[in-house]
Amino acid sequence: MARRYSMVAAFAGLIVAIQVATRLTDTPYHLTQLTMTAYYSLLIAGLCMLIGYAGQISIGHAGFFAIGGYVSAFLTTRNLSAHKALPLVSLLRKAGVLVAKPDLYGGDLLVVHPWLACAAAILLAVAIAYVIGGPVLKLRGHYLAMATLGFGIIIYRVALGTAFLGAADGISDVPGFPLPFGLVISGNSSVRVSNYYLAWGLVILGMVLLLNLIHSRVGRALAAVHGAEDAAGAMGIPAARFKLNTFVLSAVFASVAGVFLTHYNGGIGPSEASVMKSVRYVAIVAIGGMANLWGALLMSLVLNYLSLRGYFGTFDDTVFGVILILIMLFAPDGLLRRHLLSDLKRLVSRSDAEEEAP
Amino acid sequence: MTILSVRGVSKRFGGLQAIQDLSFDVAAGSIKALIGPNGAGKTTLFNLISGFLAPDCGEIYFGDAPVHALPSHQIASRGMVRTFQHIRLFPKMTVLENIMVGRHVHSRAGFLAGMLNLPFTWKEERRIREKSLGILELLGIAEHAGKEAVSLAYGQQRIVEIGRALACEPKLLLLDEPAAGLNMRETNEMGRLIEKIRDMGITVLLVEHDMSLVMEISDEIVVLSFGQKIAEDWPLAIQKNREVIRVYLGDDA
Numbered sequence: 319m320a321r322r323y324s325m326v327a328a329f330a331g332l333i334v335a336i337q338v339a340t341r342l343t344d345t346p347y348h349l350t351q352l353t354m355t356a357y358y359s360l361l362i363a364g365l366c367m368l369i370g371y372a373g374q375i376s377i378g379h380a381g382f383f384a385i386g387g388y389v390s391a392f393l394t395t396r397n398l399s400a401h402k403a404l405p406l407v408s409l410l411r412k413a414g415v416l417v418a419k420p421d422l423y424g425g426d427l428l429v430v431h432p433w434l435a436c437a438a439a440i441l442l443a444v445a446i447a448y449v450i451g452g453p454v455l456k457l458r459g460h461y462l463a464m465a466t467l468g469f470g471i472i473i474y475r476v477a478l479g480t481a482f483l484g485a486a487d488g489i490s491d492v493p494g495f496p497l498p499f500g501l502v503i504s505g506n507s508s509v510r511v512s513n514y515y516l517a518w519g520l521v522i523l524g525m526v527l528l529l530n531l532i533h534s535r536v537g538r539a540l541a542a543v544h545g546a547e548d549a550a551g552a553m554g555i556p557a558a559r560f561k562l563n564t565f566v567l568s569a570v571f572a573s574v575a576g577v578f579l580t581h582y583n584g585g586i587g588p589s590e591a592s593v594m595k596s597v598r599y600v601a602i603v604a605i606g607g608m609a610n611l612w613g614a615l616l617m618s619l620v621l622n623y624l625s626l627r628g629y630f631g632t633f634d635d636t637v638f639g640v641i642l643i644l645i646m647l648f649a650p651d652g653l654l655r656r657h658l659l660s661d662l663k664r665l666v667s668r669s670d671a672e673e674e675a676p
Numbered sequence: 677m678t679i680l681s682v683r684g685v686s687k688r689f690g691g692l693q694a695i696q697d698l699s700f701d702v703a704a705g706s707i708k709a710l711i712g713p714n715g716a717g718k719t720t721l722f723n724l725i726s727g728f729l730a731p732d733c734g735e736i737y738f739g740d741a742p743v744h745a746l747p748s749h750q751i752a753s754r755g756m757v758r759t760f761q762h763i764r765l766f767p768k769m770t771v772l773e774n775i776m777v778g779r780h781v782h783s784r785a786g787f788l789a790g791m792l793n794l795p796f797t798w799k800e801e802r803r804i805r806e807k808s809l810g811i812l813e814l815l816g817i818a819e820h821a822g823k824e825a826v827s828l829a830y831g832q833q834r835i836v837e838i839g840r841a842l843a844c845e846p847k848l849l850l851l852d853e854p855a856a857g858l859n860m861r862e863t864n865e866m867g868r869l870i871e872k873i874r875d876m877g878i879t880v881l882l883v884e885h886d887m888s889l890v891m892e893i894s895d896e897i898v899v900l901s902f903g904q905k906i907a908e909d910w911p912l913a914i915q916k917n918r919e920v921i922r923v924y925l926g927d928d929a
Contacts, residue, residue, distance in 0.1 A: 527791040534790030534797060535783050535804070542766045542777045549764035552726065553844060554752035554781035563787050 322529050325612060326522060333518045337511065349514040350505065351626035352619075356517035357579035358599075359618040360524050363611060364571025365599050367528050370609035371537065372564040373544035374455060375463045377596045378470030382443050382569040384477055384591030386576030389439035391489040391586050392482070393430035397421075402428055432495045436577045443573030444566055451565040455558065470596045477588040488587030495581035503581045513582060520578070521615070524571060528611055540564065544609075594635045598625075601642040607652025616654060679704040679848055679879050680725070680756070685734030685744070687720055687903075694720040696903045697734070702848070707870060707880045709890045712900035713923060718883040719761060721900070722852050725881075726758040727751040738848065753781040757841045758850035761883075763833045765825040771836050772821040775808040778843025811839045815869070831862040838869065842878075849873060851882040855889050867893050891915065899923070 340348050365379050398416060401407045407428070410416045415434055421427040430438075454465045477483055484490075494504030501512055531537050542550040543557045550557055580586040589595070602621055606614030621638075624630065630637045645652065680702040687695040694717045702708045710718050723729040725736055727748035736744040743751050752758075766774050783804055785797040812818040815835050820828060825836050834854060841849055854870065855863045867889050874880050884890050890897065891911045899907040899914060901923045907914055914920055 530793040531787065531790045534793070535780065535785040535800070536787055536790040538769075538773060538777055539780055541769060541773075542780075545766040545768060546764045548728065548748075549760065549766065550777070551728075551748040552752055552758050552760075552764075553777050553840065554749050554757075555777070556747075556749045567787065 322533060323526075326526055326529070329525070329612075329615070330518075330522055333515075333522075337514060346507075346510055348627075349510050350507075351623055353510075353514045353517045353582060354579060354626055355619055355622040356514075356521050357575040357582065358622045359521050359615055360575040361572040362599055362602050362606075362614050362618040363521065363524050363528055364568035366603045366606065366608075366611050366614040367531070367571075368564050368568040369600065369603050370607075370611070370614070371532060371544065372540050372561050374561055374565060375459075375600070376466040376565070376568070377463050377593070377600055378466035378468070378473070379568065379572050379599050380591050380593070380595035381470045381473035382447065382572035383576035383579075383595070384473055384586070384588075385443045385446060386439045386573030387580035387586040387590060388477060388483055388489065388576075389442055390432070390435045390577040391492045391580050393435035393438060394432050394493055394581075395489055395491055396429060396482075397427050399426040399428040402426075429493075432493065432581065436495070436574075439577050440570060440573050443569045447566040447569035448562070451562045451569075455561045455565060467593065467596070470591070470593050474588060474591040474593060477591045484587075486588060488585055488590075490585035492580055492584050492586070494584075495578065503578055505582050505584055517578070517582070520574075525611065525615065532611070536560065594638070597642065598635070598638040601638040601645070604645045604650075605641055605653050607654055608650075610652055610654065613652050613654040617652075677704045678702065679739060680881065681735075681737040682721075682725065683735045683737070685721075685724060685731045685736060687717075687724055687729060687732055694903050695724065695731075698900075698903070698905055699734075700898050700905060700908055702879060702881050703896070704847075704879050705874065705877065706895040707874050707882070707893055709894040709897045710881065710883045710900060711885075711887070711890055711897060715902075716900040717903040718900055719852060720903075722758065722850055722883055726756065726850055752844060755845070755847035756850065757844045757846035757848075759834075759837045759841055759852055759854065761852040761856060763830075763837050765833055765836060765840075767824075767826050769825060770822050771817065771825045771828065772805070772808055772812065774825045774836055775811055775839050775843050776804050778811075778840040779804040779807060781844055808843055811843050814842075815839050831858050834858065834866070835869070838873075842873070846878060848879045848881065851880060851884075853883055853885060855884060855886045863889055 336352065337349065340346050361379060361383055365376065368374050368376055398407055402411070407416065411418070411428065415431060416428050417431050418426060418428050450469055454462065457465055478486060494502040494506070496502050501516065502509060503513060503516060539550065539555045539560055542553065542555060543560055547557050576590070602618050603614045606617040625634055678701045683699050685695055685698050698721065710721065712718055720729065724731050727743065727746050727750070731744050734744070735742055738751070738754060738756050743754065743756070766777060783800050785800055789797050809818065809821065812821055817832060817835055817839070820832065825833065828836065838851070838854065851870070855866050858866060863886055870880055870882070870893055894911055896908065896910055897914045898905055899920050906919050906923060907917045909917065
């Protein structure tokens with residue numbers, strides 16, 4: 319347990335060190351991409367739990383991210399002031415479900431409170447995860463991959479084709495997300511530092527929860543299901559229920575990430591639901607070492623940051639595709655592990671030997 | 677008292693009648709063996725009893741309750757636990773962790789309790805660990821607790837698998853060829869272990885090919901041939917049964 323939390327402390331130290339470095343070098347703009355990276359990392363941590371520990375692949379998690387983001391964006395921007403005479407609307411307003419504020423042009427804006435929008439977004443993600451997870455998780459291997467891919471495509475096409483979700487433009491003008499103590503999740507540069515810490519604080523909280531889970535009775539049962547599902551069943555472990563719960567848990571992480579990043583960015587577009595995003599998340603879990611939460615987190619930090627800063631240019635999606643192929647071919651246990659160097663040396667010396675052979 | 681009752685069970689795979697109208701009872705506190713030539717349907721029967729397969733017709737009662745419609749994990753949680761002919765230990769887990777998985781049905785920390793690391797789970801984990809270590813000591817493999825389970829010698833892996841089943845505190849233990857792959861000394865030790873398990877009050881039903889082991893430890897034997905029961909008796913009577921001799925040695929014997 320000491321080791322578990324000392325890693326958390328070390329990671330928190332890294333987050334602080336990065337912020338201090340941007341301060342010393344007077345480059346605070348890096349924090350914007352690093353904050354966005356944090357929310358993607360939250361999704362990736364949940365996905366790592368599903369893929370690495372429960373042994374179930376999902377190539378549709380951008381879908382859950384988009385469900386979170388779109389529901390929250392829609393509810394907090396949909397203006398109901400034209401209907402405020404309706405008894406239901408006024409009742410909701412009295413109950414605090416709806417909040418009024420002036421819009422940019424001095425008009426009235428009556429929208430759902432962000433907290434309730436967030437709750438609705440997560441609940442919808444949970445409901446959808448349960449409904450599709452039940453039948454889909456009965457599938458294995460490529461069949462499961464294809465089914466989750468199909469789910470991702472459906473969410474993407476729905477986002478792209480639905481007029482009230484902004485179709486190809488998505489939803490913009492999403493307000494900041496108010497928190498206690500005067501904090502707010504928003505991309506406004508005046509709250510850049512606090513948002514950086516809020517986002518990574520959320521990631522660290524998520525990591526603590528997942529690390530606890532891995533080292534619990536449930537974590538042991540998941541490892542058993544992953545290792546030998548029939549034997550786990552013979553020990554009384556309901557494999558289907560444990561897989562489904564993990565799927566839903568990872569969907570919650572993805573939808574929370576979607577909600578907060580949408581409020582941070584002030585909007586969301588259909589590209590967040592695209593299949594290439596889902597592939598990217600899987601690639602990062604893979605390069606992190608599958609059943610390696612810290613590996614996935616560090617790889618997410620590096621790769622998402624580089625991607626968001628535009629280092630991969632127009633080859634952004636290509637990079638993640640290539641990563642996935644290379645990892646599967648040469649380092650299926652991921653990049654961050656103890657014996658990687660010696661394995662590479664052996665690989666090199668073996669190919670030398672093959673060349674020398676007649 | 678009967679702990680397990682198989683009543684008129686049949687199972688067909690395509691054109692193969694694997695089990696046909698099979699009935700027998702297992703008395704609580706006994707060691708009962710299922711024998712028969714290869715392909716007689718012994719493992720199919722085990723899969724039917726333990727819920728890995730559903731019978732086409734017939735009923736299986738565990739105690740007073742029908743279990744033939746239940747999935748394997750529910751049957752296990754009721755106290756009927758099996759091992760596998762091909763050892764199925766959990767890879768990437770230590771011997772101790774493998775045994776600890778066996779405590780699953782006797783503990784309750786769920787997803788939320790696990791994520792929040794609630795204080796009751798600490799006590800529960802400690803109890804799981806102590807109980808599992810106790811089982812390793814009982815089996816004489818405590819010194820291997822920290823090793824990766826699948827790295828052990830074959831015979832020891834079998835013991836770990838039985839230990840994992842014992843950690844479930846079963847009322848009925850189903851052993852699928854517990855002596856397969858063991859040498860003579862290990863087979864003898866396995867016989868002693870099975871008797872010890874019976875003396876702990878756990879009923880044992882086993883499938884086994886090693887006849888000397890079966891004859892030595894069993895209280896009763898069921899003989900299967902082509903999915904049907906051809907004999908059910910105590911060991912000495914089975915050895916003299918003409919039908920059994922014919923099935924095992926051929927018509928000329």
